[in-house]
Amino acid sequence: MTATAAVQEDVVVLALSILFGAHMTLVPRVLKLLGELVRPDMLVTGCGIIPREDMDALEAQSIGRLFGPGTPTTDLIAYIESWAAEHLQH
Numbered sequence: 001m002t003a004t005a006a007v008q009e010d011v012v013v014l015a016l017s018i019l020f021g022a023h024m025t026l027v028p029r030v031l032k033l034l035g036e037l038v039r040p041d042m043l044v045t046g047c048g049i050i051p052r053e054d055m056d057a058l059e060a061q062s063i064g065r066l067f068g069p070g071t072p073t074t075d076l077i078a079y080i081e082s083w084a085a086e087h088l089q090h
Contacts, residue, residue: 003033006042012088013080016046023050027058043083047071 006014014034018026027046034042045064055066065079 003030003037003039006034007037007039011042012084013043013045015076015080016044016048018046018048018050021049023048023058024054027063028061031061031063041087043080043087045076045079045083047076 002014002016014030016027016030023046027044031044034044043064044062045066047067047069049069050058050066055068058066064083067076067079
């Protein structure tokens with residue numbers, strides 16, 4: 001439902017918050033579905049309680065930067081703004 005809604009709403013950035021340990025299942029599934037829905041250009045990023053080794057494995061699968069608990073919101077905003085400046089035409 002998340003991938004479909006993101007495509008229907010024509011979002012550019014999808015930020016996932018995962019706090020219950022299903023990140024290694026949910027994130028790859030969302031990425032796969034976005035690819036199938038012809039939106040591999042969307043930034044998928046997120047935060048949650050994700051061990052560093054899992055963050056590395058997910059980032060190797062083309063997810064954007066992931067953030068851990070306690071990360072200031074300003075860090076996420078700066079990352080998304082930087083990504084948008086590099087990837088979006090004005």
